Amino acid sequence: MxxxxxxxxxxxxxxxxxxxxxxxxxxxxxxxxxxxxxxxxxxxxxxxxxxxxxxxxxxxxxxxxxxxxxxxxxxxxxxxxxxxxxxxxxxxxxxxxxxxxxxxxxxxxxxxxxxxxxxxxxxxxxxxxxxxxxxxxxxxxxxxxxxxxxxxxxxxxxxxxxxxxxxxxxxxxxxxxxxxxxxxxxxxxxxxxxxxxxxxxxxxxxxxxxxxxxxxxxxxxxxxxxxxxxxxxxxxxxxxxxxxxxxxxxxxxxxxxxxxxxxxxxxxxxxxxxxxxxxxxxDHDPDALRLLVLNASYRSPATFNEDVVEQAEAGLARLRGALRDAIPGSEADEEVGEELAAAAEKARQQFDKAMDDDFNTAGALGHLFDLVKEINQARSAGADQKTLEPAKATLIELTGVLGLRLDDRSQTEQAEIGPFIDLLLDVRRELRDQGQYELADSIRNRLSELGVTIEDSKGGTVWHT
RNA sequence: GGCGACGUAGCCAAGUUGGUAAGGCAAGGGUCUGCAAAACCCCGAUCACGGGUUCGAGUCCCGUCGUCGCCUCCA
Missing domain, CATH: 3.40.50.620 (HUPs)
Structure with a gap:
């Protein structure tokens, strides 16, 4: 090609x-x-x-x-x-x-x-x-x-x-x-x-x-x-x-x-x-602007308004969401791992093909979103961290070629606040077990106000900033 | 007026050798959840309009309407 x-x-x-x-x-x-x-x-x-x-x-x-x-x-x-x-x-x-x-x-x-x-x-x-x-x-x-x-x-x-x-x-x-x-x-x-x-x-x-x-x-x-x-x-x-x-x-x-x-x-x-x-x-993420630009042909006039900005931010959140951790308690699944690897490889080929065509970033993004779906499906199906990892790596690499930073969460920051968040989540776990949902929800809301989103699932609770 | 680009679902949009329309966002229904969030499943267009070429056109040709850019400094 x-x-x-x-x-x-x-x-x-x-x-x-x-x-x-x-x-x-x-x-x-x-x-x-x-x-x-x-x-x-x-x-x-x-x-x-x-x-x-x-x-x-x-x-x-x-x-x-x-x-x-x-x-x-x-x-x-x-x-x-x-x-x-x-x-x-x-x-x-x-x-x-x-x-x-x-x-x-x-x-x-x-x-x-x-x-x-x-x-x-x-x-x-x-x-x-x-x-x-x-x-x-x-x-x-x-x-x-x-x-x-x-x-x-x-x-x-x-x-x-x-x-x-x-x-x-x-x-x-x-x-x-x-x-x-x-x-x-x-x-x-x-x-x-x-x-x-x-x-x-x-x-x-x-x-x-x-x-x-x-x-x-x-x-x-x-x-x-x-x-x-x-x-x-x-x-x-x-x-x-x-x-x-x-x-x-x-x-x-x-x-x-x-x-x-x-x-x-x-x-x-x-x-x-x-x-x-x-x-x-x-009040906007620089990557939202980048995604907004990349979602259309670079040679055509680009639409810029509040709607489009909002859409770009939502799209960005979806891309980043694919990097979320596996559901706690998941197990390795070889079959799913192989399918994911194949999907990642396919995404790369299609990405290259689109970009080879006069930098068709919108088309390339479409294929990256396909990969996002594959990763999310695997996670929902119960694939563990290790199974998801290679596909996530491909996603990070290819979005990186577009200059998007999905993995921008500061590692040091995470390491610093991690133990404290975990502590709060433990307390909340106990409150929920005792049916004290008002207090549990209050913790969730307060954390949300501080920029920490938490999500419950069968196996446990995960959080991200 | 001259030159050029464009007009695809509610919104942003991909679709180069013509063969029955990617993706994202939003809306709606469902699964999961104590609730929520996220995710997953389901759900929408015949491609501005009118002709033409063709077995077949969003994709080629002509016309109409509309939008935009350049013609002066501008990414």
């Missing part, structure tokens, strides 16, 4: 073949850090995290780079409003993002370059483009000469003529062509600026990713990712810059995630239709 990936460039699913054997170079466009992250950003991070995890599960060595855009109109505007230094403001948000990445259980990238740290690379690239006649300088600004790039518009399937016809008012008259875009902007008052051959200024938005990708991953990469709102103009322009500069194909696969929809519209900072990740995490 071969892994297939949908490539925006060809609009088709293609068999995945990295440029270099088992090594995968993955560049993902990160956020412009002028505000806190919203759940749409989280979705993007989760999507590419799962792609990375699955590639690694498949035996690839992934070199993952994600940038932070810390020099940009938005950042400057916001900083000036607040009366603070743009780079310091950006630094603050980068700190927030890094923290979120950790909370959301996203594997750290190898590098997190930022514009302010890559100015030399950017200038060098612009110089190269001017040399090759792909760019020109006007009064301290440098523009990319779109007409020189015959392939321009290939990714977004846009026609250059139509783009010119549709160009809005307010075009910079100094540009040779309305479709040309800025590589370098001469400095204005109140903006951070750097010295360059064209005078003081700062980089345009698109050139940074081209330069960083080139710097950290080389001339050609395997996968370039980002939200589908970046297809045009950002990624189109990246391709124009990078390929004009190196003369080589930039990225082999272009992968784009769909937008998170909040109340029927895309989450967007510019419209204020957003929910911050931090706010969400105040």
């Amino acid at each position: 071969a892994l297939t990936i949908y490539n925006t460039m060809t609009r088709k699913k293609e068999t995945f073949e990295p440029l270099h054997d088992k090594q995968v170079k993955l560049y993902v466009c990160g956020p412009t850090v002028y505000d806190s992250a919203h759940v749409g950003h989280a979705m993007s991070s989760i999507v590419f995290d799962v792609i990375r995890r699955y590639l690694e599960y498949r035996g690839y060595e992934v070199r993952h780079v994600m940038n932070y855009t810390d020099v940009d109109d938005k950042v400057i505007l916001r900083a000036n409003d607040l009366g603070v230094d743009p780079l310091e403001l950006a630094e603050q948000y980068i700190g927030e993002y890094n923290l979120l990445i950790e909370k959301l259980n996203i594997l750290p990238a190898e590098e997190y370059p930022r514009v302010s740290g890559e100015i030399d690379q950017i200038i060098k690239m612009i110089e190269g483009l001017i040399e090759k006649d792909y760019a020109y300088e006007v009064e301290g600004d440098v523009f990319f000469r779109v007409s020189k790039d015959e392939d321009y518009g290939r990714l977004s399937r846009r026609d250059l003529e139509e783009m010119r016809a549709g160009a809005r008012l307010g075009i910079d008259e100094r540009k040779e062509d309305p479709a040309d875009f800025a590589l370098w902007k001469s400095t204005k008052a109140g903006e951070p600026s750097w010295e360059s051959p064209w005078g003081p200024g700062r980089p345009g938005w698109h050139i940074e990713c081209s330069a960083m990708s080139l710097h950290h991953l080389g001339e050609q990469i395997d996968i370039h990712g980002g939200g589908n709102d970046l297809i045009f103009p950002h990624h189109e322009n990246e391709i124009a810059q990078s390929e004009s500069y190196t003369g080589k194909r930039f990225a082999k696969y272009w992968v784009h995630n769909g937008m998170m929809q909040l109340s029927g519209a895309a989450m967007s900072k510019s419209t204020g239709n957003v929910l911050n990740v931090e706010t969400f995490l105040e």
